[in-house]
Amino acid sequence: MKWKTPAIFVFCVWVTTSLAVEYMTDHCGEVLPVAGGGVLVSQPEDQYSGGTDCQLTLSAHSGNYIHVTVHTMSINCNGDSLSIYRGRSVALFELLGSPICGTSQIAFTTEEGGYFSSTNKLTLHFVSDSSSSPKGSGFNITYAEYNTSPCSSAEFPCSNARCISADLTCDMHDHCGDGSDETGCTNGSNSHLSAGKIVGIIVGVIIVVIFFATALAYFTCFRRHDDSQSSKSPAVVYSTRQYRGQRV
Structure with a gap:
């Protein structure tokens, strides 16, 4: 790496x-x-x-x-x-x-x-x-x-x-x-600070904020996607008749 x-x-x-x-x-x-x-x-x-x-x-x-x-x-x-x-x-x-x-x-x-x-x-x-x-x-x-x-x-x-x-x-x-x-x-x-440094600091702060905001949004959406997939998983339900039939 x-x-x-x-x-x-x-x-x-x-x-x-x-x-x-x-x-x-x-x-x-x-x-x-x-x-x-x-x-x-x-x-x-x-x-x-x-x-x-x-x-x-x-x-x-x-x-x-x-x-x-x-x-x-x-x-x-x-x-x-x-x-x-x-x-x-x-x-x-x-x-x-x-x-x-x-x-x-x-x-x-x-x-x-x-x-x-x-x-x-x-x-x-x-x-x-x-x-x-x-x-x-x-x-x-x-x-x-x-x-x-x-x-x-x-x-x-x-x-x-x-x-x-x-x-x-x-x-x-x-x-x-x-x-x-x-x-x-x-x-x-x-x-x-000179004008160039001030502009550079402002641009740098904006870039850092956008980076962390994008990362936060990505992980939030990813987690919601996982949660929605889990909620859609079919549940297996056995009826009382099926359960009894299996035991006989």
């Missing part, structure tokens, strides 16, 4: 983070549109495999930039690493910092609060050696598209003069690079 994620669980995750989740090894060699922001996980499996050589380019709208924050990482430093480059090619553009690996938060945290592109593209390169030695769980990063002020009405003005989508505020991820999009939040929730 194949397990399917309940729709209500998917909806709750979407409302909480507002971020699309992608797996890097599913998009090797591709250009992935940023479209506001998202979460990038190294691979769908619990641990990455040996012989990995995956390159992925994040692409924002023309004139915008990309900010990447590495949240968790478990990469074996014996030949395995993640490298982040400015631009759309490993060969042609600048490596940001140095290849990163390990599990220490200090090892993959920059003083600038993450990694920032100089154009609308940023490239990641994830490699592992071919050995069959135990590997790590890989990495989990968030990426966000930003531009410089003045910000539009659909954007949030960061304290560092960057503009990000208003939908990325108060989702427990630092998309600005200075944490200003997470200030004034209550338990990671956004006290000033």
Whole structure:
């Protein structure tokens, strides 16, 4: 039996983070549109495999930039690493910092609060050696598209003069690079929900109500059908004469 994620669980995750989740090894060699922001996980499996050589380019709208924050990482430093480059090619553009690996938060945290592109593209390169030695769980990063002020009405003005989508505020991820999009939040929730989130919540609630109402109606009708079938079953009645005749 194949397990399917309940729709209500998917909806709750979407409302909480507002971020699309992608797996890097599913998009090797591709250009992935940023479209506001998202979460990038190294691979769908619990641990990455040996012989990995995956390159992925994040692409924002023309004139915008990309900010990447590495949240968790478990990469074996014996030949395995993640490298982040400015631009759309490993060969042609600048490596940001140095290849990163390990599990220490200090090892993959920059003083600038993450990694920032100089154009609308940023490239990641994830490699592992071919050995069959135990590997790590890989990495989990968030990426966000930003531009410089003045910000539009659909954007949030960061304290560092960057503009990000208003939908990325108060989702427990630092998309600005200075944490200003997470200030004034209550338990990671956004006290000033955007119109998109409000519509999404309303639609989600309606879907959940319709689902449970349909399920209730189905089971009610099914039970009534069973009861009606039981009431129509013919009763066997023996007359006194038949009963006596059988005993003689």
